[in-house]
Every structure is written in structure tokens, then in C-alpha cells.
Amino acid sequence: xxxxxxxxxxAHQCASVLLRRWLAETHTPVAEGPLRLTVGALRLGxxxxxxxxxxxxxxxxxxxxxxxxxxxxxADPGLLAASCSADARARALPGAPIxxxxxxxxVDWLLHALPRRELDPLxxxxxxxxxxRSVSDAAEARRWLAAHVEGRLLPAVLSWEGEDVAAxxxxxxxxxxxxxxxxxxxxxxxxxxDLLAELRKWLGGVAEAHPASGWLVEHWLTSPTLTDLAALNxxxxxxxxxxxxxxxxxxxxxAPNPLWSGAAxxxxxxxxxxxxxxSLRPVEVVGDDGGPDVALVHRWxxxxxxxxxxxxxxxxxxxxAELAGQLGGQxxxxxxxxxxxxxxxxxxxxxxxxxxxARCYSHDxxxxxxxxxxxxxxxxxxxxxxxxxxxxxGGLLAADRECRRVVAEPNVHNGASVGAFGKAGFGxxxxxxxxxxxxxxxIFERG
Amino acid sequence: xxxxxxxxxxAHQCASVLLRRWLAETHTPVAEGPLRLTVGALRLGxxxxxxxxxxxxxxxxxxxxxxxxxxxxxADPGLLAASCSADARARALPGAPIxxxxxxxxVDWLLHALPRRELDPLxxxxxxxxxxRSVSDAAEARRWLAAHVEGRLLPAVLSWEGEDVAAxxxxxxxxxxxxxxxxxxxxxxxxxxDLLAELRKWLGGVAEAHPASGWLVEHWLTSPTLTDLAALNxxxxxxxxxxxxxxxxxxxxxAPNPLWSGAAxxxxxxxxxxxxxxSLRPVEVVGDDGGPDVALVHRWxxxxxxxxxxxxxxxxxxxxAELAGQLGGQxxxxxxxxxxxxxxxxxxxxxxxxxxxARCYSHDxxxxxxxxxxxxxxxxxxxxxxxxxxxxxGGLLAADRECRRVVAEPNVHNGASVGAFGKAGFGxxxxxxxxxxxxxxxIFERG
Numbered sequence: 042x043x044x045x046x047x048x049x050x051x052a053h054q055c056a057s058v059l060l061r062r063w064l065a066e067t068h069t070p071v072a073e074g075p076l077r078l079t080v081g082a083l084r085l086g087x088x089x090x091x092x093x094x095x096x097x098x099x100x101x102x103x104x105x106x107x108x109x110x111x112x113x114x115x116a117d118p119g120l121l122a123a124s125c126s127a128d129a130r131a132r133a134l135p136g137a138p139i140x141x142x143x144x145x146x147x148v149d150w151l152l153h154a155l156p157r158r159e160l161d162p163l164x165x166x167x168x169x170x171x172x173x174r175s176v177s178d179a180a181e182a183r184r185w186l187a188a189h190v191e192g193r194l195l196p197a198v199l200s201w202e203g204e205d206v207a208a209x210x211x212x213x214x215x216x217x218x219x220x221x222x223x224x225x226x227x228x229x230x231x232x233x234x235d236l237l238a239e240l241r242k243w244l245g246g247v248a249e250a251h252p253a254s255g256w257l258v259e260h261w262l263t264s265p266t267l268t269d270l271a272a273l274n275x276x277x278x279x280x281x282x283x284x285x286x287x288x289x290x291x292x293x294x295x296a297p298n299p300l301w302s303g304a305a306x307x308x309x310x311x312x313x314x315x316x317x318x319x320s321l322r323p324v325e326v327v328g329d330d331g332g333p334d335v336a337l338v339h340r341w342x343x344x345x346x347x348x349x350x351x352x353x354x355x356x357x358x359x360x361x362a363e364l365a366g367q368l369g370g371q372x373x374x375x376x377x378x379x380x381x382x383x384x385x386x387x388x389x390x391x392x393x394x395x396x397x398x399a400r401c402y403s404h405d406x407x408x409x410x411x412x413x414x415x416x417x418x419x420x421x422x423x424x425x426x427x428x429x430x431x432x433x434x435g436g437l438l439a440a441d442r443e444c445r446r447v448v449a450e451p452n453v454h455n456g457a458s459v460g461a462f463g464k465a466g467f468g469x470x471x472x473x474x475x476x477x478x479x480x481x482x483x484i485f486e487r488g
Numbered sequence: 489x490x491x492x493x494x495x496x497x498x499a500h501q502c503a504s505v506l507l508r509r510w511l512a513e514t515h516t517p518v519a520e521g522p523l524r525l526t527v528g529a530l531r532l533g534x535x536x537x538x539x540x541x542x543x544x545x546x547x548x549x550x551x552x553x554x555x556x557x558x559x560x561x562x563a564d565p566g567l568l569a570a571s572c573s574a575d576a577r578a579r580a581l582p583g584a585p586i587x588x589x590x591x592x593x594x595v596d597w598l599l600h601a602l603p604r605r606e607l608d609p610l611x612x613x614x615x616x617x618x619x620x621r622s623v624s625d626a627a628e629a630r631r632w633l634a635a636h637v638e639g640r641l642l643p644a645v646l647s648w649e650g651e652d653v654a655a656x657x658x659x660x661x662x663x664x665x666x667x668x669x670x671x672x673x674x675x676x677x678x679x680x681x682d683l684l685a686e687l688r689k690w691l692g693g694v695a696e697a698h699p700a701s702g703w704l705v706e707h708w709l710t711s712p713t714l715t716d717l718a719a720l721n722x723x724x725x726x727x728x729x730x731x732x733x734x735x736x737x738x739x740x741x742x743a744p745n746p747l748w749s750g751a752a753x754x755x756x757x758x759x760x761x762x763x764x765x766x767s768l769r770p771v772e773v774v775g776d777d778g779g780p781d782v783a784l785v786h787r788w789x790x791x792x793x794x795x796x797x798x799x800x801x802x803x804x805x806x807x808x809a810e811l812a813g814q815l816g817g818q819x820x821x822x823x824x825x826x827x828x829x830x831x832x833x834x835x836x837x838x839x840x841x842x843x844x845x846a847r848c849y850s851h852d853x854x855x856x857x858x859x860x861x862x863x864x865x866x867x868x869x870x871x872x873x874x875x876x877x878x879x880x881x882g883g884l885l886a887a888d889r890e891c892r893r894v895v896a897e898p899n900v901h902n903g904a905s906v907g908a909f910g911k912a913g914f915g916x917x918x919x920x921x922x923x924x925x926x927x928x929x930x931i932f933e934r935g
Contacts, residue, residue: 049496052562082599107603114602115499120566123595148570148595152529155561156554 055118055160056103059147059273060087062162063125065096065296066274067474068400076100077110078476081128084108085116094233094299097223122147129274132479134453137276145280145287147273153287162272162289165220173224182231183239189218190243198247198254206260207268207293214261215269219299233299241300264403265304265394266295274474276453294474297400304399307406310374310390313436319429320379321388321436324364331361334377338364338387341416350455351414371395373412378429385420386429388413390437398450401473402482407444409437413458422457430465434485445487450480459483502565502607503550506594506720507534509609510572512543512743513721514921515847523547524557525923528575531555532563541680541746544670569594576721579926581900584723592727592734594720600734609719609736612667620671629678630686636665637690645694645701653707654715654740661708662716666746680746688747711850712751712841713742721921723900741921744847751846754853757821757837760883766876767826768835768883771811778808781824785811785834788863797902798861818842820859825876832867833876835860837884845897848920849929854891856884860905869904877912881932892934897927906930 063080064071073092078085084106091099104112105120126146133139150162164170176182194213201209218240226233241262248258261267270291271278282288315321324334331339339360341347348354355363367375373391377384393399393408411433415426434447451458453472459481463469467483510527511518520539525532531553538546551559552567573593580586597609611617623629641660648656665687673680688709695705708714717738718725729735762768771781778786786807788794795801802810814822820838824831840846840855858880862873881894898905900919906928910916914930 049562051560052564055561082596084603105602107605113498113605114502115496115564117499117564117566118561119564119568119570120595120598120602123566123570124599127595127599148567148574149529151567152571152574155552155567156531158554158560 051158051160052115052118053100053102055151056116056121057100058161059118059121059125060085060100060103061096061098062271062273063128064098065269066271066294067476068296068397069476070397070400071098077106080121081124081126081131083116083120083124084110086110086112091227093223093226094237095219095223095226096296097220097227097233099227118151119148122151125273129278132274132453132474133276139276139278141279143281143285144278147280149280149287150289163216163270163291165216169217169221173221173228176225176230179231179235182225182236186218186222186236186239187243189221190240190247194218195247195251198257199251201254201257204256206257209257210261210268211270211293215267215296219267237299241302244300261298261300263301264298265301265399266401266403267298267300268293269296270294271474274479276472276479295402304394305406307392307394308441309371310392310409311437311440312374312376312390313433313440315378315429315432315436317428317432318381319432320382321376321433322379323368324375324377326361326365326368330357331364335361335364337377337384337416338375341387341414344416344418346418346421347414347416350452350458378433380420380425380429383417385417385425386413386415388433390433393448397475398448398473398482401450401475402448402470404448405445407441408446408448409441409444410448410450411437412449424464426458426461427464430462430467434465434467438485438487447485449483450475451483452478453481454478498605498607499562499565500547500549502598503563503568504547505608506565506568506572507532507547507550508543508545509718509720510575511545512716513718513741514923515743515844516923517844517847518543518545524553527568528571528573528578530563530567530571531557533557533559538674540670540673541684542666542670542673543743544667544674544680546674565598566595569598572720576725579721579900579921580723586723586725588726590728590732591725594727596727596734597736610663610717610738612663616664616668620668620675623672623677626678626682629672629683633665633669633683633686634690636668637687637694641665642694642698645704646698648701648704651703653704656704657708657715658717658740662714662743666714684746688749691747708745708747710748711745712748712846713848713850714745714747715740716743717741718921721926723919723926742849751841752853754839754841755888756818757839757856758884758887759821759823759837760880760887762825762876762879762883764875764879765828766879767829768823768880769826770815771822771824773808773812773815777804778811782808782811784824784831784863785822788834788861791863791865793865793868794861794863797899797905825880827867827872827876830864832864832872833860833862835880837880840895844922845895845920845929848897848922849917851895852892854888855893855895856888856891857895857897858884859896871911873905873908874911877909877914881912881914885932885934894932896930897922898930899925900928901925 071092073089076087076089086106087103088101089098090101103116105114105116107113130140176185197213222233222236225231244258244262248255271294272289272291275292277292279290339357343354364375367373372395373389376388378386378388389412391410393404393410394406415421437447449462462483467485470482470484473480473482518539520536523534523536533553534550535548536545537548550563552561552563554560577587623632644660669680669683672678691705691709695702718741719736719738722739724739726737786804790801811822814820819842820836823835825833825835836859838857840851840857841853862868884894896909909930914932917929917931920927920929
């Protein structure tokens with residue numbers, strides 16, 4: 042009844058794979074130290090013992106926490122799989138492919154994977170796994186990388202047909218050398234940043250020597266995000282082939298690009314002129330209680346129709362602190378919008394580059410984003426929101442001539458909001474996972 | 489990040505609870521030593537280190553096995569819960585309550601139970617748990633049992649209103665002192681059989697002293713099975729209240745009665761006279777290859793319409809051995825049924841008391857059972873099966889005047905078979921879990 046396999050270690054490995062994927066696919070920032078999070082109905086805690094630029098994080102024991110955040114059980118792979126499944130299904134709309142009766146679930150995958158000793162729903166090719174396991178020091182890793190770029194990556198880039206950047210990126214980069222670099226980093230064989238710098242250098246050389254193929258390599262070097270495959274979260278995910286056989290059918294998503302050398306500095310957020318009877322002014326915070334603007338925002342945020350979507354029905358003092366914090370920072374500007382002299386709604390205007398959304402799509406440094414809440418109940422549902430959004434998007438594009446896009450990320454379940462953005466001229470550009478929801482990425486392009 | 493709780497031990501405890509329930513609710517026989525079983529898609533192995541007459545078995549590490557029955561992972565509670573859920577849902581018909589969209593699942597229960605440190609979907613009352621944990625030797629256990637019978641069981645029996653034997657049994661016995669005896673046995677504090685004998689003696693005294701309440705106690709002492717609650721398997725199970733709140737809504741089932749002092753000796757199986765143009769004869773096994781009857785049964789069992797339900801599409805030699813084994817034993821008699829001189833079907837006639845079905849319902853020693861396969865495809869679907877079944881049931885009741893019931897247990901998914909038994913005069917008496925299916929218990933009562 043022994044098999045020579047470290048069963049407890051294997052369970053931790055498998056749980057770690059699932060946690061790592063969930064963090065990546067929900068674009069959750071990760072730093073070394075304690076990590077607490079909620080996956081579906083499961084409250085989890087662990088220590089991040091290795092924080093990886095490629096997402097190959099390492100964890101201490103992963104625990105289920107009680108209401109006081111005390112550990113009560115080891116979060117076993119089966120439990121994690123079930124929670125991730127419930128989470129992903131709840132994030133998606135009821136009619137989404139992942140919620141269809143024959144979609145299967147991550148638990149189906151786990152049940153079939155265990156006897157085959159598979160730990161990862163998106164395993165790497167065997168030869169790359171062998172590299173990741175066998176390379177034993179940084180010099181050897183550098184030699185492998187050079188050989189890989191010369192012998193495999195470069196020929197593949199030069200012979201790649203079609204212009205499907207996403208497919209090329211997944212096959213040649215994210216599910217290839219980037220994954221290997223992550224595994225070597227977690228094993229402590231290399232500093233990932235060193236090897237990433239080396240890969241950047243190699244890719245720069247490729248782009249220079251082979252300008253015809255540069256479009257792909259250029260993308261890899263300059264895009265803030267790269268396409269990777271999601272196996273846990275995404276409305277289009279399925280875990281069964283059409284034949285009913287268990288088979289993970291992953292979907293593409295955008296993850297932060299570890300080769301990206303960083304953003305150009307973006308200017309602050311402009312306050313647009315709206316016209317058409319609309320006014321917009323930054324919130325004013327005055328005095329100990331914040332003054333009338335803070336009181337207004339507090340009242341709106343505690344109105345049921347706003348609270349259900351914003352989940353920020355905070356006390357006055359907390360809103361005073363929040364608004365003062367926003368006004369004192371570079372990230373976003375809280376504003377009050379008025380129509381014909383009457384205040385009706387709250388907006389936050391932000392630079393995507395400084396927002397959590399920066400991790401989710403290939404943004405430009407000048408992209409601007411907007412959050413909106415129509416606070417006055419009698420101003421809802423008569424095209425007021427979409428009229429305001431059209432005015433704001435147009436005003437932002439006019440105020441920053443270098444800005445090409447205004448974006449928003451309403452919860453996919455918030456059909457009213459998605460609809461209002463659509464009516465205002467925002468196009469729906471896929472779905473992005475965030476730590477607590479899946480959002481429709483809505484984009485208003487400069488015409 | 490420590491809680492003083494033995495997390496690994498807790499995981500094993502929780503997995504053990506689930507395995508114990510699954511074994512009970514599927515009426516799987518358990519003996520000390522290695523145990524291999526299949527729950528849904530999960531192949532499991534463990535060592536039974538304590539085999540309990542009340543079902544309170546103790547297990548070594550519970551492993552997931554690969555195709556060669558080698559352990560590949562620890563079967564964590566989450567995985568077991570997911571597998572038990574999938575298993576229970578697949579056993580039930582698609583329209584059963586357990587398969588309704590809002591039924592919830594065992595995983596929902598587990599996710600909610602973990603932070604509350606609950607290990608068992610059917611926890612005992614706190615005071616009984618305290619007893620089971622604190623009693624430290626056999627003498628103390630006997631004193632507790634005497635006090636429990638005198639102070640709690642007897643008053644409850646005497647004041648029990650209504651005639652709901654099942655509810656009274658669950659509340660007063662199976663989810664009461666029998667569960668405590670099991671826990672004390674598994675802890676090694678008592679020999680369960682000793683304490684069960686003591687309880688039998690006490691109950692005998694109660695029945696004698698209080699004849700008016702004897703109906704209930706009499707049932708406890710003389711029924712081969714007692715009603716217990718199922719939390720893992722059963723078509724009517726649900727894991728959510730009507731409000732949507734997670735809440736296990738268990739269903740009653742029959743489990744072997746550890747107080748039952750054993751069966752009266754039942755005679756062998758009679759071969760009935762059928763009449764109405766039907767003939768029936770025991771299979772003859774002759775010569776090295778078994779002869780023509782064995783060849784016939786082998787052919788029928790390998791016909792697709794039989795194989796899908798019987799799962800015994802074995803080679804000839806295996807059928808020869810099987811039939812010779814049945815003919816040499818007391819359990820069942822394999823027969824060939826003919827109509828107007830033509831052999832058309834295979835039957836197994838058996839005494840329930842010697843069958844796996846004896847663990848599933850409160851049978852009489854003379855109850856007889858029947859398995860049937862219409863082997864000739866052209867004899868299917870025109871009432872032939874139900875005509876034969878009616879003739880067999882009538883013939884068996886005529887052949888054994890003490891027999892009051894003829895029973896059968898077709899898979900609930902085998903609508904054709906359930907329907908044929910129904911047409912033949914068998915009534916459907918609930919659903920029973922067996923190791924590999926849920927069966928409709930079909931009963932033909934002496935009129």
C-alpha cells in the first residue's frame with residue numbers, strides 16, 4: 042500500500058497549482074507574506090513564500106479559515122476545485138457555456154487527473170517539464186534559454202503563419218519559456234528577473250535581425266499584458282469534449298507581461314467639459330465631516346440600488362477618508378455629475394495604468410476609465426446614465442488628445458449597467474476576471 | 489497561523505465520516521482488512537482497521553487509486569464529497585429532487601461546515617457526543633447505558649405518540665445510543681457486542697414490563713433492519729432549505745440492525761410450477777464446457793440488451809464456474825424459463841436472507857427474490873417478461889406456503905424492468921442503495 046509518492050506533498054502541490062491559477066485568472070495582486078482571499082464560499086489563508094513575476098508563486102500550507110480568519114482545516118485540492126468551480130459558475134451568467142448542463146467542472150477534471158498523477162489542468166509539454174525539473178543552476182538555465190530561443194523560438198516565430206497573436210503568444214511564449222522560467226524561479230535555481238532580462242535581450246535581437254517577423258516579438262516586448270490560457274475562470278470554459286469525455290477546454294485571457302519594461306509616465310486625470318446640460322466637478326472635502334459633497338456621496342452609496350452593485354455602503358467617516366485619499370493621489374478623481382443644475386450621480390475617473398484594470402488588458406498609458414453611480418433614484422432608467430456616459434467619454438477624449446480609449450468594467454451580471462455603456466457607444470470587448478467578480482470590459486474608442 | 493487543531497487528523501476524520509456514511513447508505517459489506525471501492529469516478533483504497541456492527545468503522549489512510557489499484561493521492565474530504573455527490577446524482581433519476589437545480593450538494597455542506605469545524609452532516613446531540621468522548625472504560629459505559637435506558641429511552645418510549653416507527657427509531661435509537669456505542673467501540677473503550685447485548689437485555693425488560701409500548705421495542709429487537717438517516721445517497725436528498733440556505737435534509741433508509749440476534753434458518757429455494765404455458769428448470773452444468781444450458785446462458789448474457797443491465801458479459805468458462813457455484817450453494821438457483829417449449833429467458837431465484845438485499849429492508853426469513861433476463865430479443869417488449877414474472881411470483885408463493893413476499897431490485901434507471909415488475913403485480917416499495925446502483929425495491933405480496 043505504498044507507492045513511493047509523497048502523497049501529502051502532492052496534495053499541497055495540486056492545491057498550489059489551483060490557487061496559482063485562480064490568482065492569475067482573477068488578476069489578484071500577490072506579494073510575499075500572508076494572503077487572505079475568498080474563493081466562492083471558501084475563505085482561505087496562506088503564506089506566499091515565493092512571489093513570482095511570471096505568476097509561479099509558492100505557498101506555505103493553504104488553510105480554510107473560519108469567521109475570525111483562524112485556520113480550521115487544510116484546503117485540500119478537492120475542496121479547492123469545488124470552490125473554484127462554484128466561484129467560476131457564479132461569476133458567469135446562467136446561460137454561459139460554463140453553466141450548461143454538460144459543461145462538466147474542475148472537479149470532473151480532478152477526479153480523472155488524480156489516477157494519472159496530473160497536477161495541472163494545463164500541463165506543459167513533457168520536454169519543457171523535464172528542463173524545468175533538471176536544470177540545476179543559473180548558468181545552465183541561461184544556456185538552455187539561449188538554445189531554446191535559437192533552436193525553437195526563433196524558427197517558430199519565423200515560420201508562424203497567420204496573424205493570430207494570441208495563439209502564437211500562448212504556444213510560443215506564455216505556455217513555453219515563460220512557464221519554464223517561473224518553475225526554475227520557484228525552485229530557487231534562478232532569479233526570474235535575470236532570466237527575463239536575458240530573454241528580453243534575445244527577443245530584441247530577433248526583432249532587429251528579422252524585421253519581417255517583428256510584429257509578434259514587438260508585441261511581446263511592448264504589450265502590458267500577454268495572452269495566457271485560463272482553466273478555472275471564464276464564461277466559455279468547459280470541462281467536457283462534445284463526446285462527453287472529460288477534457289479541459291481552456292479559454293484565452295490576458296495576464297501581466299513579465300517582459301514588459303514598464304509604463305511611460307501618464308499624466309493625471311483631466312476633468313472633462315461635458316456640455317449638453319451636463320456639469321461635472323471634483324468632489325470637495327471640507328471640514329471634519331467632509332462637508333456637503335461627502336454627505337451626498339455617502340447618501341447615494343447607501344441607497345439600495347447603488348449599494349447592491351458598489352458594495353460600498355460605508356459610514357460617512359469612511360467615505361470622507363476614501364474621497365480625501367482619492368483626491369490626494371494620482372489614481373482617480375471622484376466627481377459629482379449634475380444635469381441642468383441638479384446633482385444626480387457620482388463618477389470616478391481614472392488612469393487605467395494606475396488601476397487594477399491595468400493587469401487585465403493591453404492598455405495604452407493614456408487610457409482612461411470611468412466608474413459611475415446614478416445616485417438619485419428618479420434619474421434611473423430613462424437613458425440618463427447612457428447620456429451622461431456618452432458626454433463623459435466624449436469629454437475625456439477631448440480633454441486628453443493622446444487618449445484613444447475610455448473604458449469601464451461593469452459586473453457581467455449588471456445588465457442595466459452593461460446596457461447603458463453599450464447605448465452610450467462603448468463596445469463590449471470580452472470579459473475579465475477580477476478578485477471579486479467577472480467584468481465586461483467596455484471600450485469607447487476615439488472615432 | 490496555528491490554531492491548536494490537528495488539521496491533517498481532522499481531514500482524515502472528515503473523510504472517514506463520509507466513507508462510513510457511503511458504505512452504510514449503499515449497504516456495502518465491510519470487514520477488517522483491505523477495502524477497495526468505486527465512488528462515482530473515484531477509485532478508493534483503505535485498510536479497515538476497525539469493523540463495527542453499528543457501522544462505526546475505523547479506517548487507515550484513504551487513498552485514491554490508479555488503474556493498477558496503486559495509491560496516487562490522499563482522498564481528501566473535498567474530493568470525497570464531490571465524488572459522493574456525483575455518485576448520488578448519477579444513481580438517481582434526472583428528475584429526482586437531488587438532481588434539481590436548487591438541491592445543492594454535499595460539497596455545499598462541506599464548504600459551510602468547515603469553518604464551523606463540523607465533521608459530520610448528521611451530527612449527534614452535543615450531550616451524546618460528550619458521553620462518547622468522555623467515557624473511559626467499559627464499566628463506565630455500562631453505567632451510562634443503564635442510566636440512559638432508565639432515564640431517557642424508557643420515558644421517551646412510553647410517551648411516544650403516533651405510530652411512526654421509523655421516526656421513533658431514528659430519534660430514540662439509531663441516532664442515539666447505537667451511535668454512542670459505535671463511537672465507544674471505535675475508541676476502543678468497549679466491545680460493541682458486549683454493550684449491544686446489554687442494550688438488548690434492557691430492551692427485553694422494557695418490553696416485558698410495559699407491554700403497551702412493546703410494539704416499538706419489539707420492532708427494535710426483531711427487525712433485521714432499522715431506520716437510520718442518509719445524508720449522502722437517496723433520490724429525495726437535498727442540501728438546501730427552501731430559502732436557499734445550506735442545510736442537509738436527510739432521508740430515511742434501512743440499515744442492518746445490530747440488535748437483531750440473527751435469522752431463523754430458512755429452507756432452500758423451491759422450484760415453482762408455472763403453468764400458463766410456461767416451463768422452468770434449473771440450469772444443468774455438464775462436462776468440461778458446461779453443456780448446452782451454460783452455452784445458452786452465456787449467449788444471452790453477451791447479448792447487448794442483457795449485458796447493459798447485468799454487466800456480466802463474461803466468457804463461457806466464467807459462466808460455467810458461476811452457475812456451478814450457484815448450484816452448489818444455498819443462496820440462489822439459476823433457472824431457464826421456456827414458453828410453449830422454447831427457452832427464452834434466464835432467472836435466478838434466491839432467498840433474500842442469504843442475499844445482499846437482506847441488509848436493505850426488514851425481510852422475513854421466507855422472503856424469496858428473483859433476477860430475470862429475457863435472453864431472446866424477439867421475446868422482449870410484448871408483455872412476455874411481466875407474464876413470466878407473474879407466473880414465477882405466483883408459483884413461488886404456491887411452492888412455499890410460509891413465504892409472504894417475492895421481491896426484486898431492478899436499477900431505478902431500468903424503466904423497462906421496473907415497468908414489467910409493476911405490470912406483473914409487484915408494488916414499488918421505495919429505493920435502496922447498493923454498492924453499484926440504486927434499486928427500486930419491488931414487492932409481490934401474497935394476496
